[in-house]
Amino acid sequence: MTRPTVLINFAITADGKISTVNKDPAQxxxxxxxxxxxxxxGRADALMVGRGTLEADNMSMTIPPELKPPRQPLRCIASHAGKFDLGHKVFHSAGGAIHLLATTAPEDYDPGLYEAAGATVHRCSIQEFLHILATGHQVRTLLCEGGGTLVRTLAELDALDEIHLTWAGHTLLGGAEAPTITGPLGDHLPASLEFELTHFEPLDNGECFLSYRRKRRPS
Ligand SMILES: NC(=O)c1ccc[n+]([C@@H]2O[C@H](COP(=O)([O-])OP(=O)(O)OC[C@H]3O[C@@H](n4cnc5c(N)ncnc54)[C@H](OP(=O)(O)O)[C@@H]3O)[C@@H](O)[C@H]2O)c1
Incomplete structure (x- = not known):
């Protein structure tokens, strides 16, 4: 299936955690x-987060207008059941069009509430959603900003093309249950995914910017 190029961006601690055991906001x-x-x-035609990250980090999913972006990326939020808090900031801040994904909504699910708030609701799998974004909404580049649970699914689908990390050497969170970029430590992915390092930039503040690109072998 056609899909956008998928980027992810995370801040990780020295021990590879993206948050605490209690999933506190990433700060x-x-x-x-x-x-x-x-x-x-700024490179992305669409941003995507899981509902957990939207709420934990109280995101508006926009580029600040003072940066004068040529356009605001679409704002995509993934959920299984498709229940979203219409009081959330994202529904009340100017920005890109909102696309809500409900992968396993029940039969009697009513998207009308969200559509009345100006959002488009998609009831399909993540794979189909990516296809719809690419073919119906001209999304060539999608930036997923987490969390680990959502990225785990993208990794299982082998739908990750670039990984951007800020490695925070100054912080250790610990906790076996604290999530990583692919969620809680657990089962292996269905297959190993090979990435090559494309950017390595140590800063003078105990942090390091890293970028990786997926290495795909010709089939
Ligand atoms: N360090 C960083 O850079 C960074 C970045 C992002 C997030 N975080 C942190 O990570 C924590 C949140 O982690 P999380 O793993 O709970 O977040 P998450 O993946 O954003 O949220 C989980 C929720 O998103 C929906 N979801 C995830 N995967 C899905 C899938 N495959 N299909 C359909 N819906 C899906 C589900 O919503 P429903 O419950 O509605 O089904 C699920 O309960 C927070 O503490 C946040 O601050 C850190």
């Missing part, structure tokens, strides 16, 4: 990490 990196995130956002 352990410097303003330079935020600046880099906004630069990467």
């Amino acid at each position: 352990f990196t410097s303003p330079r990490d935020l600046q880099r995130l906004l630069e990467i956002r």
Whole structure:
């Protein structure tokens, strides 16, 4: 299936965690990490997060207007059941069109509530959703900003093309249950995914910017 190029961006601690055991908001990196995130956002036609990250990080999923972006990327939020809090900031801030994904909504699910709030609701798998974005909404590049649970699915689908990390050498969170970029430590992926390092930039503040590109062998 056709899909956009998929980028992910995360801040990780020295021990590879993206958050605490309690999934507190991710606030352990410097303003330079935020600046880099906004630069990467600028490449994206669409942003995507899981409902957990939207809520934990109270995101509006926009590029600040003072940066004068040529356009605001689409804002895509994934959920299984498709229940979203219409009081959330994302529904009340100017930005790209909102696309809600409900992968396993029940038969009697009513998307009308969200459509009345201006969102488009998709009831399909993540794979189909990526296809719809690419073919119906001209999304060539999609940036997934987490969390680990959502990225785990993308990794299982082998739908990750670039990984951007801010490695925070100054912070250790610990906790076996604290999530990583592919969620809680657990089962192996169905297959190993090979990436090559494309960018390595140590900063003078105990952080390091890293980028990786998926290495695909010709079939
Ligand atoms: N360090 C960083 O850079 C960074 C980045 C992002 C997030 N985080 C942190 O990560 C934590 C949140 O992690 P998380 O793993 O809970 O977040 P998540 O993946 O954003 O949220 C999980 C929820 O998203 C939906 N979802 C995820 N995968 C799905 C799939 N394959 N299909 C359909 N829906 C899917 C589900 O919503 P429903 O419950 O509605 O079904 C699921 O309960 C927070 O503490 C956040 O601060 C850190």
